[in-house]
Amino acid sequence: MMLSLMLLMFAETTTSAEAHMARLDAAFRESTYQEYTFTQTRHLPVISRPLVSTGRLIHARDHGLIWDIIEPMQVRTRVTAEGIFKTTAWQDNERVTDHQMQAVSDLLVALLDADRDALEARFEVTLLPTEPGQWQIGLTPRQRLFRRVIARIELRGREPLETQGIEAIQIEDANGQRTLLDLQQRVRSTAPLTDAQQQLFR
Amino acid sequence: MSRAAVWLVLLITIVVLALWRAGPETLQTSILKLLPQYQSRTAQAVTARVSEQLSEQLVVLISGSDPARIEQDAARVAVMLRDSGLFAAVQDQPDHERFAQLARQLWPHRHALLSAADQQALEAGRPMGYFVDQGRALWYGGSAVSEQQLRQDPLLLFTRYLQSLAQLTEARLDPLSSQLLIHQGGQVHALILARLEGSAWLPELQQQIETLLQQAADQLAADHRLRSFGAVRYAAHAYERARWEVSTVGLGSLIGIMLLFIWSFRSPGPLVASVLSIVLALTTAAAVSVLVFGQIHIFTLVFGATIVGISIDYCLHFLASTAAASPGRPALRHILPALTISLLSTSVVYLGFVWTGFAVLAQISLFSIVGLVVAWLNVVLLFPLWFKPADVHLSPTVMRAARRVHDNPLARLLARPGVMWVLLAVLLVAAMQIAPNDDVRAMQNLSDSLRSEQADIAEVMALPEATRAAVILDQDLDAALEREKALLDHLRQAHPEGHWLGVSDFLPTQSQQQARAAFFAALYRSPPFLAFAQELGLPVADLGKPIDEDSEGDWRLSEPLLALLESRWLGRIEGLHALLLPLGEAAVSDRLPGQALILDQARDTSALFAQYRERSMRLLAAATLVIALMLALRHGLIRALRLVTLPIIAGLVSLLSVWAMGLNVSLFSVLALLLILGMGLDYVIFLIESSDGQTVMSAVLLSSITTMLSFGLLALSEVPVIRSFGASVAIGIAVIVLVAPAISQRFDTPAVSGEDS
Numbered sequence: 020m021m022l023s024l025m026l027l028m029f030a031e032t033t034t035s036a037e038a039h040m041a042r043l044d045a046a047f048r049e050s051t052y053q054e055y056t057f058t059q060t061r062h063l064p065v066i067s068r069p070l071v072s073t074g075r076l077i078h079a080r081d082h083g084l085i086w087d088i089i090e091p092m093q094v095r096t097r098v099t100a101e102g103i104f105k106t107t108a109w110q111d112n113e114r115v116t117d118h119q120m121q122a123v124s125d126l127l128v129a130l131l132d133a134d135r136d137a138l139e140a141r142f143e144v145t146l147l148p149t150e151p152g153q154w155q156i157g158l159t160p161r162q163r164l165f166r167r168v169i170a171r172i173e174l175r176g177r178e179p180l181e182t183q184g185i186e187a188i189q190i191e192d193a194n195g196q197r198t199l200l201d202l203q204q205r206v207r208s209t210a211p212l213t214d215a216q217q218q219l220f221r
Numbered sequence: 222m223s224r225a226a227v228w229l230v231l232l233i234t235i236v237v238l239a240l241w242r243a244g245p246e247t248l249q250t251s252i253l254k255l256l257p258q259y260q261s262r263t264a265q266a267v268t269a270r271v272s273e274q275l276s277e278q279l280v281v282l283i284s285g286s287d288p289a290r291i292e293q294d295a296a297r298v299a300v301m302l303r304d305s306g307l308f309a310a311v312q313d314q315p316d317h318e319r320f321a322q323l324a325r326q327l328w329p330h331r332h333a334l335l336s337a338a339d340q341q342a343l344e345a346g347r348p349m350g351y352f353v354d355q356g357r358a359l360w361y362g363g364s365a366v367s368e369q370q371l372r373q374d375p376l377l378l379f380t381r382y383l384q385s386l387a388q389l390t391e392a393r394l395d396p397l398s399s400q401l402l403i404h405q406g407g408q409v410h411a412l413i414l415a416r417l418e419g420s421a422w423l424p425e426l427q428q429q430i431e432t433l434l435q436q437a438a439d440q441l442a443a444d445h446r447l448r449s450f451g452a453v454r455y456a457a458h459a460y461e462r463a464r465w466e467v468s469t470v471g472l473g474s475l476i477g478i479m480l481l482f483i484w485s486f487r488s489p490g491p492l493v494a495s496v497l498s499i500v501l502a503l504t505t506a507a508a509v510s511v512l513v514f515g516q517i518h519i520f521t522l523v524f525g526a527t528i529v530g531i532s533i534d535y536c537l538h539f540l541a542s543t544a545a546a547s548p549g550r551p552a553l554r555h556i557l558p559a560l561t562i563s564l565l566s567t568s569v570v571y572l573g574f575v576w577t578g579f580a581v582l583a584q585i586s587l588f589s590i591v592g593l594v595v596a597w598l599n600v601v602l603l604f605p606l607w608f609k610p611a612d613v614h615l616s617p618t619v620m621r622a623a624r625r626v627h628d629n630p631l632a633r634l635l636a637r638p639g640v641m642w643v644l645l646a647v648l649l650v651a652a653m654q655i656a657p658n659d660d661v662r663a664m665q666n667l668s669d670s671l672r673s674e675q676a677d678i679a680e681v682m683a684l685p686e687a688t689r690a691a692v693i694l695d696q697d698l699d700a701a702l703e704r705e706k707a708l709l710d711h712l713r714q715a716h717p718e719g720h721w722l723g724v725s726d727f728l729p730t731q732s733q734q735q736a737r738a739a740f741f742a743a744l745y746r747s748p749p750f751l752a753f754a755q756e757l758g759l760p761v762a763d764l765g766k767p768i769d770e771d772s773e774g775d776w777r778l779s780e781p782l783l784a785l786l787e788s789r790w791l792g793r794i795e796g797l798h799a800l801l802l803p804l805g806e807a808a809v810s811d812r813l814p815g816q817a818l819i820l821d822q823a824r825d826t827s828a829l830f831a832q833y834r835e836r837s838m839r840l841l842a843a844a845t846l847v848i849a850l851m852l853a854l855r856h857g858l859i860r861a862l863r864l865v866t867l868p869i870i871a872g873l874v875s876l877l878s879v880w881a882m883g884l885n886v887s888l889f890s891v892l893a894l895l896l897i898l899g900m901g902l903d904y905v906i907f908l909i910e911s912s913d914g915q916t917v918m919s920a921v922l923l924s925s926i927t928t929m930l931s932f933g934l935l936a937l938s939e940v941p942v943i944r945s946f947g948a949s950v951a952i953g954i955a956v957i958v959l960v961a962p963a964i965s966q967r968f969d970t971p972a973v974s975g976e977d978s
Contacts, residue, residue: 059361061360061361063371064368065367065368065371065372066371066757066758066759067758068757068758070360070361070757072361088358088361088362091357091361091756092354092357092358092361094358094361094362096362105358107354107358108354109347109351109354121393140288140289162398162399163399167317194367
């Protein structure tokens with residue numbers, strides 16, 4: 020009797036979306052450096068072929084974010100406290116004065132970090148049904164204005180999420196365009212940044 | 222009797238006429254109206270337009286740490302502001318609708334528009350591949366694209382143009398918030414931008430806004446803070462201070478005068494008569510100013526109230542000499558010459574200021590002259606009806622004090638031959654050392670708390686200090702844009718650290734429009750673009766064809782675009798297109814390409830103040846010379862020179878003391894000199910014209926005490942310039958009372974020595 024009650028309670032907590040967020044948050048809170056390779060697939064209703072790009076994503080706590088598109092062309096976007104800089108084949112470190120870009124990168128950092136407070140402030144968090152051994156969380160913007168840009172976001176991964184982390188982010192915008200970001204974690208460390216890692220952000 | 226009646230009827234008529242003419246805006250409180258006018262009408266018009274724009278704005282900032290709660294509070298405050306009916310517009314949310322409307326309006330002209338970055342790339346000769354790659358990066362990045370864009374703006378150049386418009390606001394707004402939210406160092410600030418419905422200089426509106434802001438602040442959560450800035454808040458504060466100071470100075474001098482009169486004359490009659498005379502003088506002066514100028518500035522009232530000091534002189538001289546006169550012999554005949562000469566000489570001094578070209582000085586002059594004439598007429602026409610020699614008694618204490626002041630060592634020293642001239646020479650040499658400070662910022666009293674609120678908000682909003690600006694004026698919009706572009710190109714090269722943005726970055730000239738249409742046509746036929754289109758499977762057939770534009774008027778003058786550029790595009794001023802480019806703090810030279818007009822209101826106003834100071838100083842010197850010549854007709858040249866030298870000595874001592882005390886010497890010090898000279902002349906003329914030195918000295922002493930009292934009170938003002946003015950006059954009067962007897966000891970020895978024995 021006692022045991023079944025406990026099991027029930029356990030089941031209750033583990034299946035709730037908040038609990039998943041809490042576990043993710045706890046798992047990522049300590050990480051100082053994360054490096055992923057990504058494949059991004061954009062489905063635009065207006066063109067038949069999806070746009071596929073691949074590259075590397077680096078996030079270092081207190082340093083910033085690097086979004087490196089490698090294929091089909093090279094664009095490195097560096098977001099730091101000093102601003103947003105873009106490096107392409109045409110020019111190095113061109114300052115980007117796009118406030119929208121800053122907001123998008125803030126959101127991306129919050130997602131990668133599974134920053135529970137930041138996400139729950141902006142989104143309604145729901146746990147979505149999925150296959151055993153996997154998890155899927157849906158984020159719906161709370162603000163009407165935000166919903167005009169982004170309809171919903173889904174985070175996906177495998178259990179145990181503490182070690183597997185987030186494996187895919189799917190963003191659906193209000194025009195029905197879908198962007199799927201498949202992430203493969205390469206490095207996740209809780210140690211202070213190495214010189215080489217710090218160098219990336221200078 | 223009948224003359225007096227006519228006089229009273231005339232006074233009442235003037236006041237009634239003025240009241241009939243007066244409206245709600247008769248009392249001017251705008252600080253801008255105080256500023257001297259630019260010589261050039263266009264510069265004046267540009268400054269007026271910019272000031273008007275600025276003075277209508279009120280920025281409210283609500284700060285805290287939790288975005289959601291700040292948003293709620295900001296929305297609530299915005300509703301309060303909107304419901305108050307005091308504002309023509311209140312913006313607390315990003316205006317996406319207006320932006321979307323602008324995008325729709327500009328869309329047909331997309332082949333004429335390029336972002337500043339793209340235009341610069343084009344000018345730098347970037348190949349077509351560059352523009353294709355820029356677009357491609359956006360496609361593969363995360364930009365949302367519509368079908369329309371895909372088909373007609375596949376490289377998203379128009380999107381880039383629209384995004385560049387966001388650079389016009391430096392503030393980094395949170396694009397996901399429904400409010401105007403700024404995140405900064407752990408703090409969240411919500412911004413509310415309001416535009417006043419009425420003039421910021423209406424005291425009534427100022428009070429309502431102050432109350433409203435207070436109510437709004439009270440409604441916030443305890444850990445939230447409301448700050449605001451706008452000309453209306455400074456104006457409200459300045460008006461409150463000025464009102465307080467006028468009433469304090471007025472009340473202070475009135476109480477002082479009352480006590481002094483009752484104590485000196487031991488009866489209420491002289492007091493009532495003098496107060497009535499002064500009230501009549503001030504009311505009539507204000508009424509005539511309203512009739513002549515259509516309005517009266519609060520500053521005129523502050524400075525004009527100082528004629529109380531001179532008009533009370535007239536009353537005191539009449540009363541003192543009535544007290545000394547034997548029954549049956551009217552006192553007026555004795556003092557009439559002195560009264561009249563005094564009025565004429567003081568009026569000559571004031572009259573000079575009508576021609577400084579500085580409107581407020583002209584108002585003060587007229588106010589003062591009218592007030593003095595009325596005070597003079599009151600004493601000449603009304604006082605003899607009221608007071609007979611037997612009715613007035615002067616306290617013996619006052620007489621004794623007057624004799625002691627009269628015989629003070631300084632006056633005796635100055636009475637010795639040559640001493641006066643030596644002293645004058647020494648003081649003149651010393652006065653050469655005075656460094657005037659005409660900086661208008663050192664004269665104002667911008668409240669510290671308001672100033673720090675403004676600084677905080679400017680920091681959050683990343684506003685540049687808009688003290689200097691370049692203005693380009695041209696009949697032809699294209700020429701204006703071209704000239705601005707030349708200026709921008711120069712600034713970007715000479716000061717690459719600056720964030721330079723002009724109207725020409727957003728509005729193309731007609732030749733630019735043609736060049737860009739050609740560029741777009743070439744771009745969409747270029748191999749890099751065709752390869753990219755193939756990669757995506759884009760249809761290219763329709764691209765690059767000229768767009769059908771409805772050619773009704775100039776699309777560049779459309780309302781939403783004008784509104785967005787409003788801080789830089791001033792519209793038409795005197796028929797010229799006026800573009801304004803803030804220069805910020807950059808050390809930009811005054812000689813700029815594009816024949817830009819540099820406006821720096823603080824600097825320009827200070828320069829004008831300096832110019833007016835010099836001009837008024839020369840006028841004052843000229844007026845002194847005229848008075849000396851006037852007096853020479855009656856007293857001979859040497860004596861006349863001695864007469865004017867004593868007030869000049871007092872003025873110089875006062876100027877030097879004020880400067881030594883670290884107070885400002887500026888145009889307003891010349892005003893102080895003017896008063897010292899006016900009253901000083903008054904004193905010496907009475908002393909020399911009268912046969913009864915002791916009686917006159919009693920009147921002079923009483924009058925100087927009342928004057929020092931009222932100006933001593935002005936020295937407590939919060940406004941540095943008024944503080945300096947008050948201290949200067951009080952010191953000058955103290956000195957003139959001590960040195961003036963030098964003239965009568967020399968020329969009036971029998972009477973004084975007779976009493977001494």
